[in-house]
Amino acid sequence: MPSLVQDVAERAGVSVSTVSRALRGVPGIAESTRKRVQEAAEELGYVASLSASRLATGRTRTVAVVVPLLSKWFFAEVIAAAGRVLSRAGYDVLLTELSTPELRDAFFAAPRLQGRSDGALVLALQLAPEELAALEAQGQAVALVGSERAGASSVCVEDRNGGRAATRHLINLGHERIAFLGIQEAPGSTLGGVPPAERLLGYRDALADAGISPDPGLEFGVGNTVDAGSAAMATALTMAEPPTAVVAASDELAFGALATLRGAGLQVPGDFSVVGYDNHELAGSVGLTTMDHGVAEQGRLAAEALIATLDGAPAAVERLQPNLVVRGSTAPPRRLRAAGS
Amino acid sequence: MPSLVQDVAERAGVSVSTVSRALRGVPGIAESTRKRVQEAAEELGYVASLSASRLATGRTRTVAVVVPLLSKWFFAEVIAAAGRVLSRAGYDVLLTELSTPELRDAFFAAPRLQGRSDGALVLALQLAPEELAALEAQGQAVALVGSERAGASSVCVEDRNGGRAATRHLINLGHERIAFLGIQEAPGSTLGGVPPAERLLGYRDALADAGISPDPGLEFGVGNTVDAGSAAMATALTMAEPPTAVVAASDELAFGALATLRGAGLQVPGDFSVVGYDNHELAGSVGLTTMDHGVAEQGRLAAEALIATLDGAPAAVERLQPNLVVRGSTAPPRRLRAAGS
DNA sequence: TTGGGAATTGCAAGCGCTTGCGACCCGCTG
DNA sequence: CAGCGGGTCGCAAGCGCTTGCAATTCCCAA
Numbered sequence: 001m002p003s004l005v006q007d008v009a010e011r012a013g014v015s016v017s018t019v020s021r022a023l024r025g026v027p028g029i030a031e032s033t034r035k036r037v038q039e040a041a042e043e044l045g046y047v048a049s050l051s052a053s054r055l056a057t058g059r060t061r062t063v064a065v066v067v068p069l070l071s072k073w074f075f076a077e078v079i080a081a082a083g084r085v086l087s088r089a090g091y092d093v094l095l096t097e098l099s100t101p102e103l104r105d106a107f108f109a110a111p112r113l114q115g116r117s118d119g120a121l122v123l124a125l126q127l128a129p130e131e132l133a134a135l136e137a138q139g140q141a142v143a144l145v146g147s148e149r150a151g152a153s154s155v156c157v158e159d160r161n162g163g164r165a166a167t168r169h170l171i172n173l174g175h176e177r178i179a180f181l182g183i184q185e186a187p188g189s190t191l192g193g194v195p196p197a198e199r200l201l202g203y204r205d206a207l208a209d210a211g212i213s214p215d216p217g218l219e220f221g222v223g224n225t226v227d228a229g230s231a232a233m234a235t236a237l238t239m240a241e242p243p244t245a246v247v248a249a250s251d252e253l254a255f256g257a258l259a260t261l262r263g264a265g266l267q268v269p270g271d272f273s274v275v276g277y278d279n280h281e282l283a284g285s286v287g288l289t290t291m292d293h294g295v296a297e298q299g300r301l302a303a304e305a306l307i308a309t310l311d312g313a314p315a316a317v318e319r320l321q322p323n324l325v326v327r328g329s330t331a332p333p334r335r336l337r338a339a340g341s
Numbered sequence: 342m343p344s345l346v347q348d349v350a351e352r353a354g355v356s357v358s359t360v361s362r363a364l365r366g367v368p369g370i371a372e373s374t375r376k377r378v379q380e381a382a383e384e385l386g387y388v389a390s391l392s393a394s395r396l397a398t399g400r401t402r403t404v405a406v407v408v409p410l411l412s413k414w415f416f417a418e419v420i421a422a423a424g425r426v427l428s429r430a431g432y433d434v435l436l437t438e439l440s441t442p443e444l445r446d447a448f449f450a451a452p453r454l455q456g457r458s459d460g461a462l463v464l465a466l467q468l469a470p471e472e473l474a475a476l477e478a479q480g481q482a483v484a485l486v487g488s489e490r491a492g493a494s495s496v497c498v499e500d501r502n503g504g505r506a507a508t509r510h511l512i513n514l515g516h517e518r519i520a521f522l523g524i525q526e527a528p529g530s531t532l533g534g535v536p537p538a539e540r541l542l543g544y545r546d547a548l549a550d551a552g553i554s555p556d557p558g559l560e561f562g563v564g565n566t567v568d569a570g571s572a573a574m575a576t577a578l579t580m581a582e583p584p585t586a587v588v589a590a591s592d593e594l595a596f597g598a599l600a601t602l603r604g605a606g607l608q609v610p611g612d613f614s615v616v617g618y619d620n621h622e623l624a625g626s627v628g629l630t631t632m633d634h635g636v637a638e639q640g641r642l643a644a645e646a647l648i649a650t651l652d653g654a655p656a657a658v659e660r661l662q663p664n665l666v667v668r669g670s671t672a673p674p675r676r677l678r679a680a681g682s
Numbered sequence: 683t684t685g686g687g688a689a690t691t692g693c694a695a696g697c698g699c700t701t702g703c704g705a706c707c708c709g710c711t712g
Numbered sequence: 713c714a715g716c717g718g719g720t721c722g723c724a725a726g727c728g729c730t731t732g733c734a735a736t737t738c739c740c741a742a
Contacts, residue, residue: 019729021731024730026731033690047456049396049727050456051392051395055392055698055728065436070421071417076414076417080411095434111343114391116433259625284600286600345698345699346698347698357698358699359721360699361700369719371720393698397698397727
């Protein structure tokens with residue numbers, strides 16, 4: 001039913017090879033001929049068969065986006081941004097969610113991207129060297145988001161600085177007992193390897209900078225969910241000497257913490273301060289002070305890096321600086337305000 | 342570099358056609374032969390070239406997921422659920438975001454799915470008849486989520502019932518002045534056509550059922566964003582006779598409303614009740630009473646419907662009933678409680 | 683007028699797999 | 713013992729496009 005190159009060729013009175021070249025903008029075709037061919041193609045509603053040209057060229061013009069969990073806002077946002085860049089550049093976007101360890105293992109065990117895509121955009125996954133090698137063995141150009149590997153392009157944020165800035169903000173307000181809600185890989189996680197422990201390190205840095213002695217009891221490592229944040233916050237409140245503020249390694253955790261605080265009848269920021277990390281879409285609506293790290297921009301930059309790699313550019317890594325966004329969830333601790341008034 | 346059918350054929354001592362058939366499970370191959378071929382393939386790490394088999398068969402084993410806005414939680418969740426079903430069934434998932442009217446028009450103007458996918462899963466978009474026809478003309482099997490079209494499979498929820506149930510819940514609590522925050526297509530929206538006005542109709546139904554005369558001034562139509570909900574709520578509060586409760590057509594709108602209420606110093610549910618719609622991932626953490634409509638299930642069902650269609654089944658439509666999830670954002674209006682105490 | 687070369691275009695050989703059809707091998711029936 | 717039918721397999725013709733290389737045309741300098 002759809003017309004073929006031949007049809008166009010006949011209609012334009014040229015050979016199929018000329019049609020092929022004319023339509024793809026290959027140089028060496030007279031402008032007049034090209035126009036004639038384009039018109040013929042247009043009239044017939046001709047579109048080159050993808051499978052055929054892929055087979056002939058060996059290129060797919062498709063990029064696989066590999067993500068641990070699509071329904072998390074962070075990933076959706078990154079993918080959306082990356083997708084826009086990619087499709088504008090003429091690439092199709094193939095979605096691959098590796099939501100369980102089984103899926104992840106299966107994905108890397110077989111050459112699943114072979115002939116399916118030209119490149120892979122890998123989000124958050126901490127690739128083992130052999131996993132990265134596997135991708136490359138399948139002829140994939142690869143770009144990473146949220147991790148760094150020798151030989152691969154990547155964009156990542158200076159999370160240690162971010163953790164430090166978030167914590168410093170609280171210290172500047174006068175807080176001294178500050179808890180940290182960290183993301184700890186759950187058993188069922190597919191992230192693999194060491195996720196943003198950087199943020200925790202930044203937290204410790206800030207404490208050290210301020211001469212506050214760290215209390216391991218204030219460092220919580222939980223799954224990256226609202227409920228986990230909520231639970232950890234609840235635990236923190238039962239401590240003999242509870243914290244007066246918390247920095248969460250993600251806004252989701254912070255949301256959970258806020259829920260617990262509200263449930264406990266505590267005022268935020270009156271009785272307790274919290275700062276999150278991500279600048280989640282909904283952070284504004286709950287007035288959460290948080291670290292913004294250009295989520296959409298990460299996607300955009302990674303897509304551009306991948307395209308560059310596909311065009312033969314050498315691997316490059318881009319580092320983003322997170323920024324503190326102050327909203328209404330942080331204030332000086334009650335102690336100070338009481339003394340001050 | 343990757344080995345070809347021929348290599349496997351030689352290694353197994355058979356012809357290429359036998360290899361092809363053996364590996365794909367086509368009947369008519371002796372079990373012993375099949376096993377031998379599989380071993381040979383395994384040893385060589387052979388994987389059939391996708392482009393080649395796609396060209397030869399004319400099938401892509403790929404499904405395009407078409408979505409207006411990927412970064413919205415609802416869509417991400419639906420896609421994630423659908424994606425799991427699809428990939429388990431051996432289909433690749435191609436992502437297509439139509440975030441602007443221009444993109445949408447361009448998408449339907451050209452046969453963009455031609456030879457790219459076997460089917461399309463269309464989310465939320467209210468397809469014009471010719472748009473649906475265009476997809477089918479490209480040989481796509483299509484399944485819809487959130488809309489219904491003659492001849493196409495779809496899964497949709499009884500939103501009118503949902504709107505009614507949400508409103509009735511408030512009425513049962515004793516509210517009489519209830520506002521409705523509806524989703525109205527913004528100029529830049531790509532949804533097209535009439536989106537969930539059903540929820541509004543349900544709201545009116547409930548009022549009518551209770552003999553409450555509707556007040557058009559209480560019906561707000563805004564964009565589906567937190568900020569819009571926030572703004573509309575602010576407007577509602579300035580009314581001469583403000584409402585005591587609101588039903589929002591989405592949890593995002595509800596989040597915005599909550600933010601405004603909090604900002605205005607009003608207690609929820611003490612001074613004001615709000616019920617949302619979606620059962621958003623974060624609805625629980627803010628204690629939002631809302632309508633659950635099985636978001637993930639919609640994705641799952643739609644994917645299954647699409648696969649069925651691809652397997653030759655006739656179009657079918659699946660209707661889901663939304664359920665009220667009561668949390669802490671709704672209570673009797675202050676008036677009643679004051680009188681009661 | 684004529685040879686050289688640049689600019690265009692056509693030829694035909696793939697790209698790697700699928701599949702209709704015929705060949706072949708057996709065990710059996712008549 | 714000849715012939716038949718079912719079960720297996722191989723042949724070879726595509727699927728529709730790309731591309732190296734040769735052919736043709738045309739313009740201009742010599």
